[in-house]
Amino acid sequence: MLRYLEQAAVATSPASQDEARNISIAKVSRRGFIAGAAATFSIAAFVGSAEAFKRYPVGGENMPHGLRHDPLIFVTLYPDGSVEIVAHRSEMGQGARTSLPMVVADEMGADWSRVTVTQAEGNEPKYGNQDTDGSRSIRHHLQSMRQIGAAVRHMLAQAAAEQWGVAIGDVEVGVHEVSSGANVAGFGELAAAAMQQPVPSFEELTFKDESEFRYIGKGNVAIYDLHDITTGKAIYGADVRVPGMKFAVMARPPVVGGKVRSFDASRALAIPGVEQVVELAGSIPPAKFAPLGGIAVVASNTDAAIKGRDALEIDWDHGPHGDYNSAAFMAEMCKTAGKPGKVLREEGDVDAAFASAAKSFVREYTQAHLVHAPMEPLAAVASVTRSGAELWAPVQSPSAARQDVAAALGMDTSDVKMNVTLLGGGFGRKSKCDDVIEAALISQKIGAPVKIQWTREDDIRHSFNHTTSVERIQVALDHDDRVVAWRHNSVAPSILSTFAPDSGHQFFIESGMGHVDMPFEIPNVRCENGKAMAHTRIGWFRAVSNIPRAWAIQSFAAELAVELGKDQREMLLELIGSDRQLDPVAQGFPDDYWNYGETYSAYPIDTKRLKAVLNLAADKAGWGASMPAGEGWGLAVHRSFVSYVAAAVRVKIENGLITVPEVHMAVDCGFAVNPERIRSQMEGSAVMGMTLALYSGVTYENGAVVQSNFNDYEMVRSTNFPKEVRTHIVQHPFSVHASGVGEPGLPPIAPALANAVFNATGKRLRDLPMGDTIET
Known part of the structure; x- marks a missing residue:
């Protein structure tokens, strides 16, 4: 949804819309492999062209931003036979972090009990479109995930065929093992050899018949993070801690488009734990996801920051919408x-x-x-230095957040890292990154890592x-x-x-x-x-x-x-x-x-x-x-x-x-x-x-x-x-x-x-x- 809206805002003429639709994405057929002390095997496969996917039609072919299929997904095999699959979409209870890796695992033949899922950082050049919205994760990526799984299966089979001196057609990839006659090897045993194989072209791949699915369509896989969520081990935005981190809350204009005329922070600074009070510039729509601005209270803990905010004396200019009823x-x-x-x-x-x-x-x-009112109010952590910025937040559009923060800080996007936590509900609110920008700007001003925490009142009144x-x-x-x-x-x-x-x-x-x-x-x-x-x-x-x-x-x-x-x-x-x-x-x-x-x-x-x-x-x-x-x-x-x-x-x-x-x-x-x-x-x-x-x-x-x-x-x-x-x-x-x-x-x-x-x-x-x- 984010990309549709941005495109509609800037590409309003027929010519510009046609130009946007004709953006081309290069197809990569081979890549280098990562080797290390752990002797791991990693594959990064670009999704094939639209022409290649005519056998398996998918949605998204008319997306105005021109991307038809997400380009890059990672799968890693370890020598012990465990499989790591990267989830490039955000998880807020809808199951994208489970369902998409599950498709990869099924197509490649992995045993789900031996799969771990790692959350991708916000990085669309690497992972492809990451906007988790519009109910499109499955319909746009089902075939992409199958292709990646099929590529891993092919490379394992090719490695086994060369090791055993047989034709690849005589090799069968079963559940977490590869066999040919009396020869049998687990996935881990073949990792080093498979690492030397080229990534197959789409034409070389074979796909499982529907009757061969073990997980896809079966409903026998529980949401991946269920245990950690129910036992309190799961990490949400508010759970993130980094060394030297400060805590902040914002006093924002009560009216959209309002601004601070003047403020007195003396009572706030007298609150134990309150360390600084800084002002952020505001915005008037249309401003995309720019913060509303206001006064940030920075403290050694969130409770002190909230008390400090309550003690602020602010004279607001309510702006053009002050009479809205x-x-x-x-x-x-x-x-x-x-x-x-x-x-x-x-x-x-x-x-x-x-x-x-x-x-x-x-x-x-x-x-x-x-108002969305997700169970988890907004929270974001930012650590901004002269060399770059690192962010942690529960966001639905991590790559877009990364880009917007970079713009707000005056940095190159490549100097900003966006780490994605679990989302305690989203419903569209966490596609907007005003809270992440707030955290980044405050961190830049105070020269220290900071967590911005929205209260429920902030969530209801400033959505x-x-x-x-x-x-x-x-x-x-x-x-x-x-x-x-x-x-x-x-x-x-x-x-x-x-x-x-x-x-x-x-x-x-x-x-x-x-x-x-x-x-x-x-x-x-x-x-x-x-x-x-x-x-x-x-x-x-x-x-x-x-x-x-x-x-x-x-x-x-x-x-x-x-x-x-x-x-x-x-x-x-x-x-x-x-x-x-x-x-x-x-x-x-x-x-x-x-x-x-x-x-x-x-x-x-x-x-x-x-x-x-x-x-x-x-x-x-x-x-x-x-x-x-x-x-x-x-x-x-x-x-x-x-x-x-x-x-x-x-x-x-x-x-x-x-x-x-x-x-x-x-x-x-x-x-x-x-x-x-x-x-x-x-x-x-x-x-x-x-x-x-x-x-x-x-x-x-x-x-x-x-x-x-x-x-x-x-x-x-x-x-x-x-x-x-x-x-x-x-x-x-x-x-x-x-x-x-x-x-x-x-x-x-x-x-x-x-x-x-x-x-x-x-x-x-x-x-x-x-x-x-x-x-x-």
Whole structure:
């Protein structure tokens, strides 16, 4: 996502977009090998060209930054037979640090119990794209990992063939051993000989048949760091310690774009443990991920730094957004939604259809700003010297962080090292590296290593918010109550305002998330975008604009069903229509329609698959059965990140409290590479989806966030969370492209929950968050 947004901000002309798409990546077929006292064997294989991968099509071929496949992954064999595999993507619970190395291990024949995983530093020239976002780690790297594993297997086989004097075709690589007739050798025994082999070309490789997979698609590999995470041994950002390290917190402007007029640090410096107070310059959007600026308090421990910050006396200039009020802004967006907007998709004759309609039906759905609030607040360690900088942080985009820090310090990127820790949740917030830049700038100023620690209050009040929105949908109906026209006006500040001057309009990436790609079979469609200027920092949030679009469209479909006296599932199936793959051109999609960076030929919008997950979730939930008073089921289905997910949510009203005893998730993500992680992601989506549906939302008064911590920015708790989540994975062979998993489970939850509340109580909720109580 980061690369898509940066490219969109700087390459806005057709010529520059074409130039970006034509960036070429050199193919490396051979490399030197690392030899040492341990006599290890290391392989670094560039992924083959797109032409070579026609046998095994992958996604990512239409990525605007021109990279089709990540170039470099390391595998190391040790003499004792152990295998080390480098994970180049960040781990935040989604399983990339497990699943990608698992694919390598399976293809090369390694025994997973003898594999160790090492986290790559931020270094894209070496490892390839490292932005862990957009639910694309598997779909972009499944084949890359297989190629690397196959290359290791080939080189082991070649080494054995030469040692035994046999043809390579007579050598078999089994599970962690190589054999030919009576000859048998373990991986470790062949390391030194294999080290002398050339890296094979793609044409020399053979790939395992799906029937030979031991780990891929089986769900028998637990998340790699599970033991360390559950026993407290895992290292997160806040756990990092380096010699001589100081501790810092920041007092940041309460309003985005604000700055320090003056400050008095005398009381802060009197706090025991406080050593220095330094000022950092701020930024006004668009500023990418530059820090907000403010006053840093540096101390011998974090507690002292926090107390010192509390003692600061600061006079703030609140800047151009000091009068921002989110309630007034919401009312303004609602007015905008009721007027014609910028037309993004036009199919048929919408005006004529409404003019001749027997009746029309319109509803409006809103969503407040959201904050990611991962369990682990931001933290970063920096050690900056004249010769360079070393960083440690839980970041989703380590190479981008490295580049941004280098720019902020006035250094060459090659002089900055970015070490990646485990992430205690990310959800998009840790793709932004303002905290890492803060740590680096403070370290540079004080001449010592420093850890910047964000408190929960910092996290809530100084985030890159998920955008607030109003979604207004109106349909025209004929005399037989058939929907003949659809008009959807989406009004929301754009993420692009973080990167470029704000036009007030969303751009093609946001529009492609459930808006212009609405899949219903309706002859006349118009999708519009009303203007809304950003007054806060806007950033991507798990599932991004799919959240308000699914919220609106799936709630609207349920309301329309009630209006027409139809069953909700049947209404959805009627709207989706016949089994087909949508034709973007014939159906009026914009020329710049964004399909999550994928070629449409590989990942079309397939209504058969969409209906299949809807029916699967409904059937597993027992849709249509009578329910006790105060209980109800709700349905929703949505395509995002080229996957299809449906949710059936059961609610039970207990003394006015909305509870969720049961959720069924049906997911079609193509070939299921790691079912264990898919189930985990769907379960997490149900929990997070209930949180954003009932609780999460930030409001602004006088330009500042009102909420501060979990007392007023609430989360689902152990007393009220989805008690049972059952995941149903649609099975596909390997030939069906794997697609996204980390984000697609989230969008259907809120509308399914709201639809269930209506079915249980007869009361319709149209604003997110809905609140967790309802009068019965």
